[in-house]
Amino acid sequence: MRYTKEHKQQTKQRIIATAGRRLKRDGIDGSGVATLMKDAGLTNGTLYAYFTSKDELVTTAVADQMRAQHENIVAHAAPGRAGLEQIVRWYFSPEQRDSIDDGCPNAALLDEIARSTDPTRQAYTDGALILIDDFAARLAPHDPPSARLKALGLLGMMAGTLQLSRALTDRQLADQLLEQGIRNALVLLDAERHN
Amino acid sequence: MRYTKEHKQQTKQRIIATAGRRLKRDGIDGSGVATLMKDAGLTNGTLYAYFTSKDELVTTAVADQMRAQHENIVAHAAPGRAGLEQIVRWYFSPEQRDSIDDGCPNAALLDEIARSTDPTRQAYTDGALILIDDFAARLAPHDPPSARLKALGLLGMMAGTLQLSRALTDRQLADQLLEQGIRNALVLLDAERHN
DNA sequence: TGTACATCAGTGAACGCGCGTTCACTGATGTAC
DNA sequence: TGTACATCAGTGAACGCGCGTTCACTGATGTAC
Numbered sequence: 313m314r315y316t317k318e319h320k321q322q323t324k325q326r327i328i329a330t331a332g333r334r335l336k337r338d339g340i341d342g343s344g345v346a347t348l349m350k351d352a353g354l355t356n357g358t359l360y361a362y363f364t365s366k367d368e369l370v371t372t373a374v375a376d377q378m379r380a381q382h383e384n385i386v387a388h389a390a391p392g393r394a395g396l397e398q399i400v401r402w403y404f405s406p407e408q409r410d411s412i413d414d415g416c417p418n419a420a421l422l423d424e425i426a427r428s429t430d431p432t433r434q435a436y437t438d439g440a441l442i443l444i445d446d447f448a449a450r451l452a453p454h455d456p457p458s459a460r461l462k463a464l465g466l467l468g469m470m471a472g473t474l475q476l477s478r479a480l481t482d483r484q485l486a487d488q489l490l491e492q493g494i495r496n497a498l499v500l501l502d503a504e505r506h507n
Numbered sequence: 508m509r510y511t512k513e514h515k516q517q518t519k520q521r522i523i524a525t526a527g528r529r530l531k532r533d534g535i536d537g538s539g540v541a542t543l544m545k546d547a548g549l550t551n552g553t554l555y556a557y558f559t560s561k562d563e564l565v566t567t568a569v570a571d572q573m574r575a576q577h578e579n580i581v582a583h584a585a586p587g588r589a590g591l592e593q594i595v596r597w598y599f600s601p602e603q604r605d606s607i608d609d610g611c612p613n614a615a616l617l618d619e620i621a622r623s624t625d626p627t628r629q630a631y632t633d634g635a636l637i638l639i640d641d642f643a644a645r646l647a648p649h650d651p652p653s654a655r656l657k658a659l660g661l662l663g664m665m666a667g668t669l670q671l672s673r674a675l676t677d678r679q680l681a682d683q684l685l686e687q688g689i690r691n692a693l694v695l696l697d698a699e700r701h702n
Numbered sequence: 703t704g705t706a707c708a709t710c711a712g713t714g715a716a717c718g719c720g721c722g723t724t725c726a727c728t729g730a731t732g733t734a735c
Numbered sequence: 736t737g738t739a740c741a742t743c744a745g746t747g748a749a750c751g752c753g754c755g756t757t758c759a760c761t762g763a764t765g766t767a768c
Binding site (some may be wrong): 337338341342380399418419420421422423424425426427430433435436437440461462464465467468469470471472473474475477478479480481482485488489491492493495496498499502 | 514532533534536539560613614615616617618619621622625629631632635656657659660662663664665666667668669670671672673674675676677680683684686687688690691694695698
Binding site (some may be wrong): 344345356357359360365366448 | 720721722723724725
């Protein structure tokens with residue numbers, strides 16, 4: 313094990329990444345400090361060498377999850393509307409629904425974030441704006457701000473539909489809902505400018 | 508204080524109702540047994556005279572919340588499509604967004620329910636089916652089953668959009684999103700049969 | 703009508719346990735000479 | 736090159752506290768006679 317500033321930075325990044333996965337899997341209240349640190353191969357006390365509190369780790373992990381979702385998925389899609397359709401089809405795939413750790417932070421945590429501290433809600437808001445500004449640029453390349461609300465509405469619709477598909481015990485109905493989600497997203501993408 | 512079977516039944520109903528409010532406010536993991544019982548004017552130990560476990564109370568409260576949302580709001584709306592529009596406008600009002608205890612259990616708890624035990628998920632699923640069957644009957648009076656998926660998609664979209672409006676720290680943006688939610692819901696209501 | 707008793711809704715202390723946080727310590731590393 | 740020392744990432748026991756659950760008990764009620 314090296315003993316450098318880069319090493320410490322890498323460890324911090326590892327804590328943030330594994331915490332993001334754990335938080336999505338077990339929820340914020342459902343993830344204890346000992347578990348969060350064990351996931352990164354460390355012991356409970358180490359958290360406070362990197363963060364002032366569990367809440368600060370949660371806030372950082374939420375910000376990182378949003379950034380990662382944009383960087384790894386949204387920004388990689390084809391340009392314009394075609395890319396949005398790609399994103400929507402990926403989002404409503406059974407694989408993405410069933411892989412909660414690697415899945416969408418919005419769907420996994422949105423109602424808990426709404427109950428969280430201001431810093432966490434702010435980090436989430438900042439992350440959501442990155443996503444929807446990307447959406448908006450695809451919807452209205454010549455005037456992205458005009459499509460911001462449409463993008464925001466799309467994000468809410470996508471997260472809620474995925475949550476519902478995860479909550480239902482009827483697997484067949486849950487699968488059909490994913491297909492309905494794709495249809496609905498496409499309807500909203502193509503809705504009149506003023507709708 | 509009377510001492511009859513009806514009294515015990517009333518107390519149980521009171522526990523279920525106050526627990527529903529508390530769970531929506533603080534989340535499932537965020538609501539302790541002592542708090543849940545104190546809300547009903549009782550002490551921690553009493554829970555086990557009414558339920559076998561906290562989880563059974565949670566399951567019962569979720570079922571009750573879904574039933575109450577149907578009975579008190581959805582079933583009271585005007586018949587047909589006009590009623591759906593009424594429901595949507597009520598749902599996306601700032602008042603309903605800001606009154607979390609009295610608000611929608613889907614928006615408050617959906618991602619936590621997706622992580623819950625099977626009985627809780629089953630109770631939620633049963634409740635959601637009551638809601639969407641009502642929606643479907645309004646969408647397609649002559650063939651309700653054909654509109655089930657559309658109704659389910661509408662429910663997911665409504666819950667997710669409301670959660671997002673609650674999570675954002677930018678109040679103005681959150682308010683605009685509610686208006687966008689109304690527009691989007693109406694677009695989905697009026698979408699072609701096969702979309 | 704008055705008294706003794708059975709019922710039972712509700713109490714609240716106690717259980718073991720995990721929570722978030724603190725802190726004295728370990729031991730591997732890089733550096734000084 | 737070899738040795739002494741300073742640095743510091745990480746450990747893990749301990750803190751007070753709240754968790755879900757159990758259970759011996761209280762005391763108000765309805766009932767029996």
